[in-house]
Amino acid sequence: MLSPEIWNFKAPDSLVKVEKGNIVNNNCFNTIQKLHHNHLVSVVLPDTLRVPQNICETLKNDCEYYKISNVGLDELVNINFINAFVRKGIFISLSINERIDCDDCMCITPNGFLLLSLTKETYESLGLEGTPSHYYNTKQRYVVSINLLSNHFKPGKKNYDRTKDRLLTLKKMTLLINWEPPHLDICPSSVAKYFDDLKFDVQVCLPDFQMRTNYTIKVPNFTMDNIHEFVEWLGMFSLESDLGGGGESYLSTYETPQPYQEYGQVKFLQWRGFFSSQQINKLLEVLISHLKDEEKPWISLYVQGFSDVVVGWDLQEHHYYTNGDNGYVIVLNSEDYMVYQHMCSKKSYK
Amino acid sequence: MESVKGYFDYNVTDKCISNNFENIAKQLYDFGYHTIAINQTIDESLLEESISEGKKKKKIERQDIVPSPIDAKIIKGCDKLKILNRLTISFTTQDIINRIIKSPNYRKYHIIAAQPESQQAFQFTCTNFEADIFTFNPSTKPNYKMQRKLYYLLVERGVHFEIMYGPAIEDSTKRKNIIATAHMYHSFGKSRNIIISSGITNSFLIRNPYDVINLGLLFGLSDGQAKDAIQNNGRNVYMHGSTVLEFVCWKLY
Amino acid sequence: MYYYLDISFVNQDITAALFKNHIITSIKHVFGEIAAAIPFDVVKYDPSEIRAIVRVTQDHYVKFRGSLTLAGYYQGKPCAYIVHKVSPLLLSLLGDSRTYVH
Structure with a gap:
């Protein structure tokens, strides 16, 4: 027994x-x-x-960073955004108030990848290609990786348009963003201004x-x-x-x-x-x-x-x-x- | 079918509704449980008394033996908390089940739990009854003998076995029975398809999900099974409950 | 090595010594006298918040935490232990990114 x-x-x-x-x-x-x-x-x-x-x-x-509330993830694949902030300087971001073991999370790494960790339902309704999480035996969590800096990732290409469309179906998240500009004469707050112009709620956070x-x-x-x-x-x-x-x-x-x-x-x-x-x-x-x-x-x-x-x-x-x-x-x-x-x-x- | 997330707690007893439910719901949400189920119990032994009383009084109108599900209103500050309704049927013979299934209130529940109290009831649950959760009364030792074949039969039908931690905190005898049943599930079924729920009657008994995962290890579950007990298996119970409900509605119409 | 837990006690104000004593009693109730000899250290105790940092060996961590979860009564009154954070690295108890308000 x-x-x-x-x-x-x-x-x-x-x-x-x-x-x-x-x-x-x-x-x-x-x-x-x-x-x-x-x-x-x-x-x-x-x-x-x-x-x-x-x-x-x-x-x-x-070392200021910004908290942007209720952002749809399709904004992060906007080509203007990618060209201004992801391609130049060092941009990192992650979602907050989302738990990695229960909810959907996202992050952007300095090498220009937008990564999503999604539950099974969200992944299936999203329709983008991803891999099952390595940690779970049953397929209950998936990781989707989008290369924002890829040469093929621009408007007009099928992959780009489809990704942007599908990301519209995801729920909005609150993000923290930290951008280091490529030159000293560019102000880091231009990334905050970009989101502010799009009428998002931007909050400056100090360490x-x-x-x-x-x-x-x-x-x-x-x-x-x-x-x-x-x-x-x-x-x-x-x-x-x-x-x-x-x-x-x-x-x-x-x-x-x-x-x-x-x-x-x-x-x-x-x-x-x-x-x-x-x-x-x-x-x-x-x-x-x-x-x-x-x-x-x-x-x-x-x-x-x-x-x-x-x-x-x-x-x-x-x-x-x-x-x-x-x-x-x-x-x-x-x-x-x-x-x-x-x-x-x-x-x-x- | 809506999506359910977060940690699951499938047994918030209806006693909590009378005692400041808003406070308890907020506490559960803060701890991390984003999907809970309010549990209402039908006990066959209590029901028989009322039926015989009814006959004595010769009541003409037929009362629904299934109570209507408690309507939990949206609580301020916990908009994302999903509240489901669960019905637990404690029975010894299958006669009462036929009456319950025909009741109009029965269909309003999201999750149905079976609590067999005899060997006959246990056999019936394994073969014929469409339940989502298989539960037990922690105050007494089980009146039926578990068998590996029947355990796996229930697993194949998508039924999940519930272990409650709330009664284990309150009372030493209940704690012994709960651990004994948990170990029995381990011996006969390798702890497959286990869910852990609170069974709370007051707010002091709530524990945070990571404590419950640790408790799962003490109940004989492995790392992955302990996490699934309040995560993935909870989601599976909801899926099972929703599909059975759709099927029942389809069958009746 | 060691596991560190950041715990608080919900019931009433108690002193550090009674706190440790109650934990030992809780372990004894669940696991018996052999486990009640598990060595653990209350390395920090805040009497105003009744919050403590406790160190226990890795081998006994699961039993220790399980006993805290199942502890229901202190002197006849209901109580609870809330575990805020655990880690094998003590420095990580400095802060929890989940609860920080940016």
């Missing part, structure tokens, strides 16, 4: 990839290029009394920035040996948890990993919004130059992607089982770096 498991239940899978190296090679920037739609960025600066203005401002200045100082903190040394404990400590510190060592041990047995050093001031910075990988790149460059200018034990950067985006790492399909986070932590000192990449499982559900 088939008996069910009653004790050893396996937790949902997730993958962790750790990469180490020397800063000189600039390989630490590679991971940033793999995740395009970023939501939360946080930085921990130990032994810092005053945070340089340029670190605070990298993700505040020129939410917070900074916090904590005093007399035991900070572990950055060594390559105990990476998991180090990353865990970063989490404990960022969330202002009890870092251990106090008298109360009933609640928590956590202790700061050894060896550690006590610093007078440790700064925590956090930005939330919608950031492209280029913007995160700039922040990392600023952090590396800060590290070179001043003697610091280490600096950490944590970036978290969106839970409900169609594609995650390396433009591969993303899913949400009970958690849909993609994120990475980069820790650097003056010579070495470590990248701790956390990914959702790639296995299909059995």
Whole structure:
């Protein structure tokens, strides 16, 4: 008789990839290029009394993004839109308030692909070609991919006209868009003006920035040996948890990993919004130059992607089982770096 | 046929309607359930008493033994919440089923659930009765013996087996019975075609869908089955209910 | 390794120690005394919101979360545990893109 498991239940899978190296090679920037739609960025600066203005401002200045409500997806295949914004500069977009495991979602990647993740009914009524989702055994979710930058994708061609017609049948969504113009003299708000002229409700969104100082903190040394404990400590510190060592041990047995050093001031910075990988790149460059200018034990950067985006790492399909986070932590000192990449499982559900 | 989305909860008992339903519906929507079904139960044992009473009083007019479905009005702020009507029939012999099917109110329900309370009723459900959901009473142990052949017969007919988590939170005996039944479904049918619903009577018993998926793992379901239990299988139940309803309407006319 | 849960308790105000105690009792009710020995840490507790971050080993995560789901009563009164977010990476509990208002 088939008996069910009653004790050893396996937790949902997730993958962790750790990469180490020397800063000189600039390989630490590679991971940033793999995740395009970023939501939360946080930085921990130990032994810092005053945070340089340029670190605070990298993700505040020129990082506006726009929220456009009730947009039909046929607007995104309008040839004027594609020529003005997708072909030039770097354009990324995703739908919000839609869950990737229940509803229909869309996103636009920097290489000009419009991707839709649709339920079975929506896909069947849409009528465009797509592939079934890799994660489900039954065909209950489909991914449709439209190459906006293809030479054949213009008005007059059958493929273009048909796609535009069929996209009219999809329901309207609320989108976040982030556009980096090709030249500095073009204002990024021209994309907002474009949608505003079409009478859509456009809202400017600014990244939410917070900074916090904590005093007399035991900070572990950055060594390559105990990476998991180090990353865990970063989490404990960022969330202002009890870092251990106090008298109360009933609640928590956590202790700061050894060896550690006590610093007078440790700064925590956090930005939330919608950031492209280029913007995160700039922040990392600023952090590396800060590290070179001043003697610091280490600096950490944590970036978290969106839970409900169609594609995650390396433009591969993303899913949400009970958690849909993609994120990475980069820790650097003056010579070495470590990248701790956390990914959702790639296995299909059995 | 309208499309239904989101996480499904097929058992919001009618007791919730009297207790501030708007609040409960909003909570369910916020947690992530975008399709719910209000469950009304017909219990054969209670019905027999009223029928015999009726004979004693010699009532001339025939009352419909099936209550009319509760009309849930659109709730402000939850426009996307789809509310269906479900009828659960708890029975021991098939006589009552024939009467119920002829009732005009019967056709107004979107989903029909069978709750057999005897071996005879169980056999009838597996062979002749067009139900969408197969359910059980968590207060008692089942009065019938499950067999693999009959389980797969129900699976082939598109029937889904319901496991409720609400009673498991409230009461220890019900929790034991629910887990025992869940494990029985695993042993006999490899947990195919399972749906998990709340069976709530008040708002404290609502749990978020990801907690329910985790609970599915404890009930003997695999990762994919646990997710399907509140997602894809819920959609299948709706499809089954809609096609059967169309067929019944066609047959009657 | 570890799994981290961001949970809140819906019933009444309680102290951190009673909170941990109630979780242990809930685990015992569902899984028995052997499971009640599952080590878990309440690494952060906010008494104003009755919200906590809890760390549990990966092997026991499913049982732990299941016990929280099935916990129905605290001192005779109905209660509930709401799990906001779980992750094997603690830093991801900093924020949830699903609930953020842009």
